[in-house]
Each structure stands twice: as C-alpha cells, then as structure tokens.
Amino acid sequence: MQYSDKILTLEESNTLAISALAQSLKKSGKEIINLSTGEPDFDTPQAIKESAIKAINEGFSKYTAVSGILELKQAISQKLSRENSLSYSPNEIIVSNGAKHSLFNAFGAVLNAGDEVLIPSPYWVSYPEIAKYNQAIPIFLPTAQENNFKITPNQLRDALTPRTKLLILNSPSNPTGSLYSKEELEALGEVLKGSNVWVISDEIYEKLTYSDGFVSLASLSQDLLERTITINGLSKSTAMTGWRMGYLASKDKTLIKAINNLQGNSTSNINSFTQMASITALSPALEGEIETMRGEFERRRDFAFAKCSSIPSLSLNLPDGAFYLFINIQKLKRFDGDSMRFCKALLEEQGVALVPGVAFGVDGFVRMSFATSLEILERGFEKIAKFVED
Ligand SMILES: Cc1ncc(COP(=O)(O)O)c(C=O)c1O
The missing domain is CATH 3.40.640.10 (Type I PLP-dependent aspartate aminotransferase-like (Major domain))
Structure with a gap:
C-alpha cells in the first residue's frame, strides 16, 4: 500500500515518549506529579455549562x-x-x-x-x-x-x-x-x-x-x-x-x-x-470569573518562579504570560543539555513529568506547567530539588 507523501512527513510528538513513560510508571503504582499538561486545571465556569445545557434542552x-x-x-x-x-x-x-x-x-x-x-x-x-x-x-x-x-x-x-x-x-x-x-x-x-x-x-x-x-x-x-x-x-x-x-x-x-x-x-x-x-x-x-482564574495563575507563577530560582543549578526568566516556566538545565553536567534524558531520569527517579525542550525545537531547556495547585507545585519542586542535588 502507498500513502500520501505529506502525511508521512508528520512526526510523532516528542512529548509522547514522556507521557507513555509517566502512564506506565503510574500503572505500576508510582506517585506521578504531572507538570507537563497544557491546560487549565479549573472547571469550565457554571454559566457557560448552563448555556450549553439550555441549548441542548431547547433542541439546538x-x-x-x-x-x-x-x-x-x-x-x-x-x-x-x-x-x-x-x-x-x-x-x-x-x-x-x-x-x-x-x-x-x-x-x-x-x-x-x-x-x-x-x-x-x-x-x-x-x-x-x-x-x-x-x-x-x-x-x-x-x-x-x-x-x-x-x-x-x-x-x-x-x-x-x-x-x-x-x-x-x-x-x-x-x-x-x-x-x-x-x-x-x-x-x-x-x-x-x-x-x-x-x-x-x-x-x-x-x-x-x-x-x-x-x-x-x-x-x-x-x-x-x-x-x-x-x-x-x-x-x-x-x-x-x-x-x-x-x-x-x-x-x-x-x-x-x-x-x-x-x-x-x-x-x-x-x-x-x-x-x-x-x-x-x-x-x-464572565470577565470577573476569568480574572479570578488569571489571578490564581499569577499566584502560581510567582510561587513556581521563586521555588525554581532558589535552585542554583537551574536558571529561568520570569514569564509574562501563559502558564509555563521554561527552565535552563545546561549547568547540570550529568545531562550535558540533553532535555529528553533529563526528563526521563526525573520521571523515573522522582516521578515528576516535565516536557523536554527538544519537543519545542531547543535542547538544554525543559517546560514546566504551573496550571496546577500550589500544593502539587510545592511537592514537585521538593522532588526536583532532590533530583538536581543528587
Ligand atoms: C500556542 C498554542 N496555540 C494553539 C493551541 C491550540 O489550542 P486549542 O486548539 O485548544 O484552541 C495551543 C494549545 O496548546 C497552544 O499552546
């Protein structure tokens, strides 16, 4: 069988290897702290849900x-x-x-x-x-x-x-x-x-x-x-x-x-x-509710940035938007800037899932999502600090 040339140019996402590893570790009973997701952890505001339910009930x-x-x-x-x-x-x-x-x-x-x-x-x-x-x-x-x-x-x-x-x-x-x-x-x-x-x-x-x-x-x-x-x-x-x-x-x-x-x-x-x-x-x-979520993201950003900045072997800039920290791991001799190796080892040794920078076209960095609670972020940073100190 033959396939279109253009469909064969599409590459599997580099993040899949990490998600698959996270899932199999989770199945085997290991605690996984997932800081890799690109979506808000909040529920959709109630008024939005009600409009959809109303539309369905009215036959729209x-x-x-x-x-x-x-x-x-x-x-x-x-x-x-x-x-x-x-x-x-x-x-x-x-x-x-x-x-x-x-x-x-x-x-x-x-x-x-x-x-x-x-x-x-x-x-x-x-x-x-x-x-x-x-x-x-x-x-x-x-x-x-x-x-x-x-x-x-x-x-x-x-x-x-x-x-x-x-x-x-x-x-x-x-x-x-x-x-x-x-x-x-x-x-x-x-x-x-x-x-x-x-x-x-x-x-x-x-x-x-x-x-x-x-x-x-x-x-x-x-x-x-x-x-x-x-x-x-x-x-x-x-x-x-x-x-x-x-x-x-x-x-x-x-x-x-x-x-x-x-x-x-x-x-x-x-x-x-x-x-x-x-x-x-x-x-x-809806502006008030959206602003409440934004304010919570800002609190998490400040918290995560402060935690990450306190780890001497990591470096990062303060993000002005979105919900990610983009962290430079190049000072860690053990990985020689290899973001995939870093993410696999962090997941296997400490159960923390991040996304390797190589998925976004640059090695030497990893992406952490702060679209999660302060408690989970706190726990994630404890483990990351331990990992980089080891
Ligand atoms: C930069 C960027 N653009 C577009 C999207 C797509 O968003 P959606 O298709 O959910 O609206 C995403 C989702 O991760 C994104 O990060």
Whole structure:
C-alpha cells in the first residue's frame, strides 16, 4: 500500500515518549506529579455549562452555518473591538474546532509547496508539522534566553527571501511565556512593510498575562491589519479545552471565503451547543470569573518562579504570560543539555513529568506547567530539588 507523501512527513510528538513513560510508571503504582499538561486545571465556569445545557434542552442540535452562527460571530466581533481595538465584522470571522483547527485552516489557505514559513524557536509543537503537511518549508528563527526568547527586527529582515510566505507570532508564547511589547511588534511590522508576507498572530494565551503589555498585532497599523490572520479561542482563557472552540479573523475576503470552503468540505460547523455556550463565555459578564482564574495563575507563577530560582543549578526568566516556566538545565553536567534524558531520569527517579525542550525545537531547556495547585507545585519542586542535588 502507498500513502500520501505529506502525511508521512508528520512526526510523532516528542512529548509522547514522556507521557507513555509517566502512564506506565503510574500503572505500576508510582506517585506521578504531572507538570507537563497544557491546560487549565479549573472547571469550565457554571454559566457557560448552563448555556450549553439550555441549548441542548431547547433542541439546538442541528447543523449551523459553517463559520458559526451570526450571534456568536457578533459576540467575537464585539470582544475584538472592546478588548483588542480590532475592527472585524462578523463576516470576517470563522469559528473552528479549537485554535489548532483555525491554524490548520489558515496555513492551508495561504501555503503552496516550497513556500517558506518563518517560525521563531522555541515554538509550539504543531506549527512546523502543519507547515510540512502543506509541503511548505519551516525556517526556524532561533531566539535566546538573554533576549527573553524574542526575535529581533534584524533577524526577521535577514530571514526574508522571495519564497517567504508566512511568519508565525505567538505572544504570549508557549513554551517560553514571553510577551512582545507594542514597540517590539511595531518594529517587526516595519520590516514586513512592502512585502507579501502573511502573519499569523496566535493570541490564544492573551488572557493569561501578568503585566499590562498584551497588544493584538493587527491593531497596530493598517498594513498589519491587512496582512495578519488573528487567531484566538476559549480553551485557555475560559478553561474550555475539551469544548473545542477557536476562531480566526481576517480582513481578506478571498481568504475568508477559501477557509469557509475548506471547512465546509471537511468538518463543517463546530458543535451547535458549544456555540451557544461560547456566546456566554465571551460576554462581559464572565470577565470577573476569568480574572479570578488569571489571578490564581499569577499566584502560581510567582510561587513556581521563586521555588525554581532558589535552585542554583537551574536558571529561568520570569514569564509574562501563559502558564509555563521554561527552565535552563545546561549547568547540570550529568545531562550535558540533553532535555529528553533529563526528563526521563526525573520521571523515573522522582516521578515528576516535565516536557523536554527538544519537543519545542531547543535542547538544554525543559517546560514546566504551573496550571496546577500550589500544593502539587510545592511537592514537585521538593522532588526536583532532590533530583538536581543528587
Ligand atoms: C500556542 C498554542 N496555540 C494553539 C493551541 C491550540 O489550542 P486549542 O486548539 O485548544 O484552541 C495551543 C494549545 O496548546 C497552544 O499552546
């Protein structure tokens, strides 16, 4: 039997080896402290659940418009205007099955075989895979801890070629938690002026920031508004990972129509009652509850950062957003910067699960999620401290 070339380019996630080991150790009765997950540990707010239940009870269970019901797209349009100074009308918005699906649609709509996609590294695991699936070429822009894992305008300028089609920006970032300032984004935008390069701005961690610095890329200039595909969703902000709701917005009518066709011929609309629940999730009435969760994440960030900083053989930057610490393990001679070996040994010897940096394209670092209770974090750090001291 033969398979498509592009499907065979997709790689198994580097994180799977660690999850499989964690599961088998757990089965054998070992206590596992899982600090590897990328999702809030909070339950979805009650009002959101009730909207979904109401929709089901009222029989709102049929196909809807492919890109989402008008009321939901209106709610997104209002959210983008109210919170992000972005003016997108409902017909410039497409709702999909999570931000991952929105990214998949956006990549598919702009990429041809051989196009170059600029991806700052470390990166979120799916960006290069989706690029490769579209037979495009991921070009990694390495960043440094000293520069808070951000690319510079010069670096972007040097990376541009006639084949560059797309730049991915993810601020706040998974895995580093770094947040680009307005000035930094404007400077990157200046470099792109006059080019035909699209930008995907993945703003999924927007609500989880610990300073006032978040700005939406497309709000910074007319030029950026036109070239940017803004992507967001409810998974991280509203503790709704399993509901599968994401969206993209673009001023480009041809792009929106193309993505509508792509989605219409693949998944169609996202499930109808999630759409009703999402209207509630996006309403100003939910702001208090979202802020409570954000405040709790900030407390955990401060706690985890202080704990980690007190271990001399580890180094890290204070993350401005998301819910991860990106920890430098290079001082530990035993591992010689091998993040996979570090994570396997930590799991086997102390039962703590972290994600190796190599999964995000850089070795010498590991990612720890602080989307868990202070008690679990405390226990995790006790074990990590013991591990690195041994
Ligand atoms: C940077 C980034 N973008 C997108 C996603 C996808 O989120 P979802 O598909 O749940 O909306 C994630 C999830 O981990 C992420 O970390």
